[in-house]
Amino acid sequence: MRLAFAASWVIAVAAPAVLHAEEPAENAQQARARADALVAKMTLEEKLSLVHGLFPPMAAGKTDQELIPSAGHIDGIPRLGIPTVRESDASLGVANQVEQRKGDVATALPSGLATAASFDPEIAHAGGAMIGAEARAKRFNVLLAGGVNLTRDPWNGRNFEYLGEDPLLAGEMAGAAISGVQSNHIVSTIKHFALNSQETGRMVLDARIDEAALRMSDLLAFEIGIERGNPASVMCAYNQVNGDYACESKHLLTDILKTDWGYPGWVMSDWGAVHSTVKAANAGLDQESGQELDKQIYFGAPLKAAVADGKVREARLDDMVARYLTGLISSGAFDHPVPAKAQKIDYAAHAEVARRAAEAGIVLLKNEGDLLPLSGVKKIAVIGGHADVGVLSGGGSSQVRSVGGAPIEIPLGSGAASSFARITYHASSPLDALRKAMPGIQITFVDQRDVEGAKKAAAEADVAIVFAVQWTTEAQDAVNLSLPYHQDDLISAVAAAQPHTIAVLETGGPVTMPWIDKVPAVVEAWYPGQRGGEAIADILTGKANPSGRLPITFPVSASQAPRPEPVGLDKLNSLEAQAAANPADASDYQLKSYPVDYVEGANVGYRWYEQQREKPLFPFGHGLSYTSFAYRNAQASGGKVPSVTFDVVNTGKRKGAVVPQLYVKRDGSDSPMRLAAFQRVTLKPGETRKVTLTAEPRIVADYDTALPGWRIAGGTYTLALANDAEDRSRTFTVTLESATMKP
Numbered sequence: 001m002r003l004a005f006a007a008s009w010v011i012a013v014a015a016p017a018v019l020h021a022e023e024p025a026e027n028a029q030q031a032r033a034r035a036d037a038l039v040a041k042m043t044l045e046e047k048l049s050l051v052h053g054l055f056p057p058m059a060a061g062k063t064d065q066e067l068i069p070s071a072g073h074i075d076g077i078p079r080l081g082i083p084t085v086r087e088s089d090a091s092l093g094v095a096n097q098v099e100q101r102k103g104d105v106a107t108a109l110p111s112g113l114a115t116a117a118s119f120d121p122e123i124a125h126a127g128g129a130m131i132g133a134e135a136r137a138k139r140f141n142v143l144l145a146g147g148v149n150l151t152r153d154p155w156n157g158r159n160f161e162y163l164g165e166d167p168l169l170a171g172e173m174a175g176a177a178i179s180g181v182q183s184n185h186i187v188s189t190i191k192h193f194a195l196n197s198q199e200t201g202r203m204v205l206d207a208r209i210d211e212a213a214l215r216m217s218d219l220l221a222f223e224i225g226i227e228r229g230n231p232a233s234v235m236c237a238y239n240q241v242n243g244d245y246a247c248e249s250k251h252l253l254t255d256i257l258k259t260d261w262g263y264p265g266w267v268m269s270d271w272g273a274v275h276s277t278v279k280a281a282n283a284g285l286d287q288e289s290g291q292e293l294d295k296q297i298y299f300g301a302p303l304k305a306a307v308a309d310g311k312v313r314e315a316r317l318d319d320m321v322a323r324y325l326t327g328l329i330s331s332g333a334f335d336h337p338v339p340a341k342a343q344k345i346d347y348a349a350h351a352e353v354a355r356r357a358a359e360a361g362i363v364l365l366k367n368e369g370d371l372l373p374l375s376g377v378k379k380i381a382v383i384g385g386h387a388d389v390g391v392l393s394g395g396g397s398s399q400v401r402s403v404g405g406a407p408i409e410i411p412l413g414s415g416a417a418s419s420f421a422r423i424t425y426h427a428s429s430p431l432d433a434l435r436k437a438m439p440g441i442q443i444t445f446v447d448q449r450d451v452e453g454a455k456k457a458a459a460e461a462d463v464a465i466v467f468a469v470q471w472t473t474e475a476q477d478a479v480n481l482s483l484p485y486h487q488d489d490l491i492s493a494v495a496a497a498q499p500h501t502i503a504v505l506e507t508g509g510p511v512t513m514p515w516i517d518k519v520p521a522v523v524e525a526w527y528p529g530q531r532g533g534e535a536i537a538d539i540l541t542g543k544a545n546p547s548g549r550l551p552i553t554f555p556v557s558a559s560q561a562p563r564p565e566p567v568g569l570d571k572l573n574s575l576e577a578q579a580a581a582n583p584a585d586a587s588d589y590q591l592k593s594y595p596v597d598y599v600e601g602a603n604v605g606y607r608w609y610e611q612q613r614e615k616p617l618f619p620f621g622h623g624l625s626y627t628s629f630a631y632r633n634a635q636a637s638g639g640k641v642p643s644v645t646f647d648v649v650n651t652g653k654r655k656g657a658v659v660p661q662l663y664v665k666r667d668g669s670d671s672p673m674r675l676a677a678f679q680r681v682t683l684k685p686g687e688t689r690k691v692t693l694t695a696e697p698r699i700v701a702d703y704d705t706a707l708p709g710w711r712i713a714g715g716t717y718t719l720a721l722a723n724d725a726e727d728r729s730r731t732f733t734v735t736l737e738s739a740t741m742k743p
């Protein structure tokens, strides 16, 4: 069948048969031509069958094809060689939430935020390529990955899945991860388009922001991610944006994504994010995902009726299908079907990918008196965080059942996440890894509940290492930025007993640190994934030199952030309490739509803190090393785009990586400085490398809705060659020519 199809296609469209995911710009047109030729052969029923997908947990009996328990399934059309699509979540590995597929494990990367902290697109690409390889071996060909929503709020429950607060960093890292996935000839999405910036009220809230600010922040992250990664699909978000649901926003889906950006692939909805047939289809939604989760199957019978009475033109339905096929063809999923049977996976090799990512993303926040790396110690007290059994992971659809299993798995009693999230640890014990790395050293462990025991063990040891955890999950926001379970008190108590105390944090994002002045060393390990314990031990012992940089600002307190708490949380809590008290009428107590005003506009994260003149606890871009670096002979230039050329020198005694960052600001504007370029550089002791950082032009520009497009105003600009968003120790003035760029 496939051969017959291929032959007829060759006659119809004279183009090469094998299309590579890495060069879709040229092949998008060829892919579209093939897609159009296929659509021309389809019946109306066949077309309709491709624009809505099943949710396997609720779809038993709806297809004769094998349903793999996962997020999504769309039957293929064998007579036309159109493959069956099997969709899995895959932000951090091939997901297997609440162990839908009994015993099916996969390699778990560290959180997205940890990968972002590497500031290294190659790390992101390697992670994506690994996930894609496992997915293909498990017979998935569409991965729900590429989460690139900017961190607008430090307490967002899904920050761990995303790539931080900066549009350039997040876009570059998302693009690299996506192209890694798609190098396996399968599809990756980029999600959630757009402004799904908090989990509280995510199904109903109306995110409000002005157009220019949106283009210069969240949309820019998507735009860069799409350019770099060529995802075959874009997933639209649950929330509303400026009054329309994201999955029925013509402005977002058609005017911006498909017209301004010329996006050739298909828009799939998030699961349960569709609210209409005609409005959504005409706005640019191409496929309804997880149809059983919507109030009705909007893109089934109602779409057929809408086409029949002309409310949705058949040409639009053809376009929906052609976009879907274009994505499958250009990614290679069409021409390289997944194997008929699950294949063996080299988990040992993939664990190394996870370990490298964890090591590159761990951030050494503080290291007074060079307490780290550990040396000359004989007795260590390891305290808390279940460090004796494993490392924490984030909850929700991205949850991977990792190789080695889940030594701790705690179901939730209530709340929006309770149906699909459990507090889950990966079997990678930092305690075991430390013992292995430091034979002959006495290492004791005390559980976090035993505060007196912890104090005693700390006092008797040469060094205390306190592990502190903050679990976060999709569908809920962190209620505040404090470490839960009295861990702040635990850290303070241990630090009072032992001056050489190191805090190791496994958190979804920023937390407050009321004990910061009492603790000489702090390591942010994020959710470090399936080899997190080993990676933490490597960093603590100095086998690995810390090189992560914060992709997100750590505020002193939540009150410094644009919004001190999740908008609508009070309302949600009160409705949940009323529903619990009146179970028979629970459906009367549903959250209704409400606005969330993103008053910070494009000044997300570090830009907000600079604009407000607030000094955070740790700035964006910050991270220490066990070696030292210098930037020498820097020369800046202007003209069309600014750049700085300089020598980076490792002036210390260990091999290490540094991330020089270029920030830019137009003189006289009231806009804060923006990250315009960065590069991770690894150097041996004494080694020098010449580096040029060239600004991304859209970071230098402002978006002008009247133009419409990007505008660089001619004049002088200040550049900072910096180690973090606050560092202004090397500044330059350059003159730029005025220029405009298409939207």
Ligand code: BGC
Pocket (backbone or CB within 6 Å): 071, 089, 144, 191, 192, 270, 271, 397
């Ligand atoms: C999430 C998506 C995910 C989808 C399918 C939704 O709840 O927002 O990120 O891909 O479920 O599991």
